[in-house]
Amino acid sequence: MQSAPPESPLTPPSLTGGLRSHLDEEGARGALIAFVSTIALFILALVVIGGSENWPTVRRSFFDFELMWESRGPIWEGFTTNIWMFLVGQVAIMALALLIAVMRSLKGPAFFPVRLLAIVFIDFFRGIPIILGLLLFGFGIPALRLPGLPNSAVFWGLVVVVLSYSAYTAEVYRSGIDAVPDSQRLSASALGLTQWQGLRYAVLPQAIRNVIPALLNGFVSLQKDVALLSVLGVREAVREAQIITGRTFNYSPYVFAAALFLAISIPSARFADWYTAKDRARRSQGAGQ
Amino acid sequence: MKLSMRGIQKSFGANHVLKGIDLDVDDHEVVCLIGPSGCGKSTLLRTVNLLEKIDAGTIYLDGELVSERGVDANAIRQRIGIVFQSYNLFPHMSVLKNLTLGPIKAMGMDRTIAEATATELLERFGLGDKVHEYPDRLSGGQQQRAAIVRSLVGDPEVLLLDEITSALDPELVGEVLSVIRELAGRGLTMVLATHEMGFARDVANRVVFMDAGHVVETGPPSQVLSEPHEVRTQQFLARVIEGGRL
Numbered sequence: 148m149q150s151a152p153p154e155s156p157l158t159p160p161s162l163t164g165g166l167r168s169h170l171d172e173e174g175a176r177g178a179l180i181a182f183v184s185t186i187a188l189f190i191l192a193l194v195v196i197g198g199s200e201n202w203p204t205v206r207r208s209f210f211d212f213e214l215m216w217e218s219r220g221p222i223w224e225g226f227t228t229n230i231w232m233f234l235v236g237q238v239a240i241m242a243l244a245l246l247i248a249v250m251r252s253l254k255g256p257a258f259f260p261v262r263l264l265a266i267v268f269i270d271f272f273r274g275i276p277i278i279l280g281l282l283l284f285g286f287g288i289p290a291l292r293l294p295g296l297p298n299s300a301v302f303w304g305l306v307v308v309v310l311s312y313s314a315y316t317a318e319v320y321r322s323g324i325d326a327v328p329d330s331q332r333l334s335a336s337a338l339g340l341t342q343w344q345g346l347r348y349a350v351l352p353q354a355i356r357n358v359i360p361a362l363l364n365g366f367v368s369l370q371k372d373v374a375l376l377s378v379l380g381v382r383e384a385v386r387e388a389q390i391i392t393g394r395t396f397n398y399s400p401y402v403f404a405a406a407l408f409l410a411i412s413i414p415s416a417r418f419a420d421w422y423t424a425k426d427r428a429r430r431s432q433g434a435g436q
Numbered sequence: 437m438k439l440s441m442r443g444i445q446k447s448f449g450a451n452h453v454l455k456g457i458d459l460d461v462d463d464h465e466v467v468c469l470i471g472p473s474g475c476g477k478s479t480l481l482r483t484v485n486l487l488e489k490i491d492a493g494t495i496y497l498d499g500e501l502v503s504e505r506g507v508d509a510n511a512i513r514q515r516i517g518i519v520f521q522s523y524n525l526f527p528h529m530s531v532l533k534n535l536t537l538g539p540i541k542a543m544g545m546d547r548t549i550a551e552a553t554a555t556e557l558l559e560r561f562g563l564g565d566k567v568h569e570y571p572d573r574l575s576g577g578q579q580q581r582a583a584i585v586r587s588l589v590g591d592p593e594v595l596l597l598d599e600i601t602s603a604l605d606p607e608l609v610g611e612v613l614s615v616i617r618e619l620a621g622r623g624l625t626m627v628l629a630t631h632e633m634g635f636a637r638d639v640a641n642r643v644v645f646m647d648a649g650h651v652v653e654t655g656p657p658s659q660v661l662s663e664p665h666e667v668r669t670q671q672f673l674a675r676v677i678e679g680g681r682l
């Protein structure tokens with residue numbers, strides 16, 4: 148199971164102590180090397196970039212901090228739109244994708260049409276570029292002015308993103324379902340559970356746990372892709388930055404918007420890494436027993 | 437008659453596995469299926485529990501025809517417990533949840549009653565301190581005992597056991613077999629496939645020797661295991677003795 152605690156009475160204290168401080172030394176030296184080499188690389192990059200004769204021009208049109216400060220209001224407001232679109236989209240994707248994955252993994256001839264429907268859905272929405280779907284739905288459907296249907300670009304844009312991501316995410320879930328041994332379904336049936344109950348109580352909890360790392364990666368990528376709705380004129384961060392850039396012929400607002408995206412996507416990515424590592428440790432520990 | 441099978445046939449593709457099996461099991465009877473690997477013991481047990489569709493034949497449970505189309509298979513499976521070679525507990529649930537899932541969800545048993553029954557059974561079979569553990573914290577023998585107890589919570593009329601000791605370390609076999617011995621003592625109707633001839637001799641009322649999809653010989657253990665009439669039974673037992681399993 149776990150490694151013996153260092154205080155183990157079987158290990159002479161001097162040995163543990165020696166081993167400990169040796170490891171600490173290693174760790175400290177490693178951190179120092181990493182720190183120094185990072186700083187060195189950073190300075191080198193500054194010298195190379197800053198020393199180039201084009202740098203002042205680049206700086207003016209990409210890193211105009213005054214303009215960034217002036218445009219913070221609309222871009223930040225746009226960014227809140229990104230965030231809620233992301234949150235709403237993510238919840239919808241997790242639910243719809245799970246439904247499709249379950250439909251696809253139902254067994255038996257009676258469920259053939261259900262499986263077929265799921266496969267057609269996945270093939271279709273995975274095969275169409277999101278941007279094309281956005282143009283088609285986001286402009287096309289509101290233009291029809293169908294009674295009883297929402298006409299907003301945000302709504303149809305989100306629908307497209309959700310459908311497209313769900314097609315991918317359904318396959319993620321399905322790989323998780325496939326990784327659960329058939330014997331688990333068999334023993335659920337043996338207990339008299341219906342196929343649906345077997346999935347619900349025995350298979351899906353294990354399947355979802357299997358794919359959480361992959362789902363987290365999907366999260367990170369969705370955070371960026373909701374910005375595609377800017378092509379529909381949705382006033383999110385990229386669109387707002389585009390408007391200001393169009394007026395000032397300066398790209399700094401884009402850089403500011405990029406910084407906002409990074410501020411959430413980098414922590415998310417690190418969290419996904421951390422969780423994946425933890426999950427792997429849990430598994431190998433389970434397998435070791 | 438608890439269980440009555442007539443002319444059971446089953447193929448997997450071109451592989452004709454069961455070629456017309458007749459088998460009767462009386463109330464409170466313990467029947468051991470023996471026979472060479474691949475002769476169809478597991479398949480037969482799974483067809484009894486309707487986990488495997490049969491191609492021909494009939495299965496009666498308590499005089500009720502259950503092999504017809506349109507029979508509610510889930511309802512039948514609640515009356516017949518089955519335990520497999522690999523324990524197949526659900527790894528993401530505590531032992532207690534494993535035991536009560538079927539009774540609560542499939543049979544609509546009250547949760548409190550299900551949990552009380554499960555806890556009592558776990559205590560009786562020496563797992564009283566494992567109620568809230570997860571399966572991966574149990575030894576193989578404990579997991580297999582928990583799997584057997586799981587099949588008992590719903591109070592089945594028949595228990596099917598498919599080589600429940602062959603995945604276990606030899607020193608753990610005894611604790612699982614003693615559970616079966618106790619169940620036999622309580623009069624539970626059981627059909628078990630086993631390679632443990634000594635155990636079959638000890639616990640079975642009747643031994644059924646199968647070979648290549650047929651029932652070759654059936655009778656009390658003293659007769660089938662010691663003085664088999666059929667040549668194929670004799671050959672099989674001779675090989676088993678050579679392998680040191682008798």
Ligand SMILES: Nc1ncnc2c1ncn2[C@@H]1O[C@H](COP(=O)(O)OP(=O)(O)OP(=O)(O)O)[C@@H](O)[C@H]1O
Pocket residue numbers: 448451453471472473474475476477478479480599
């Ligand atoms: N689900 C399946 N699909 C295809 N073939 C199968 C399936 N289950 C069993 N078989 C085949 O049926 C035959 C009988 O298998 P079965 O598992 O019933 O034998 P057994 O008597 O239990 O053997 P053992 O003593 O090794 O457990 C084998 O040839 C096996 O390959």
Ligand SMILES: [Mg+2]
Pocket residue numbers: 477478479598599629
């Ligand atoms: Mg078998």
